[in-house]
Amino acid sequence: MQKWIMSGILIVACAFAAVLMFTLPGKDQVAQEEKPQMPEITLNAEQAETTVKANCISCHGDQLQGGAGPNLQKIGSELSAEQLFGIIAKGKGGMMPAFKDKLKEDEIANIAMWLAEKK
Numbered sequence: 001m002q003k004w005i006m007s008g009i010l011i012v013a014c015a016f017a018a019v020l021m022f023t024l025p026g027k028d029q030v031a032q033e034e035k036p037q038m039p040e041i042t043l044n045a046e047q048a049e050t051t052v053k054a055n056c057i058s059c060h061g062d063q064l065q066g067g068a069g070p071n072l073q074k075i076g077s078e079l080s081a082e083q084l085f086g087i088i089a090k091g092k093g094g095m096m097p098a099f100k101d102k103l104k105e106d107e108i109a110n111i112a113m114w115l116a117e118k119k
């Protein structure tokens, strides 16, 4: 009688484990979520300037010449739009704030593309 109970529990546990294996996100998926994906948009330079003026120049200077944050006038020769998107979305070091909760993804992508053209 007890054997039956034990094997019953075992079967249920196995079934549960199998379900978990398929429902929990795999390692690949988790890694993808950590790396922000830049949405595909077309650059709107005017909007980018407005967004940057409102959010970035307090630290990076009104001509992006630098201040509390580094000079961004030639940032496009160092970083790609995707890299810029990642930095702006997630922040950098302890000083550069993350903007993913403050700006829309499209807005971040737009300023990333705008900055990527600054060479």
Ligand code: HEC
Residues within 6 Å of the ligand: 051, 052, 055, 056, 057, 058, 059, 060, 068, 069, 070, 072, 075, 084, 087, 088, 092, 093, 094, 095, 096, 097, 099, 111
């Ligand atoms: C509170 C001040 C502050 C604000 C606001 C700010 N930044 Fe920064 N930013 C920094 C600092 C400080 C660093 C340097 C971080 C480090 O390298 O550790 C930095 C770094 C960066 C870098 C990386 C530069 C490099 O050479 O690697 C980029 C790109 C950048 N900021 C873009 C932006 C944009 C775009 C905005 C507006 C959406 C913005 N920042 C707003 C302070 C700020």
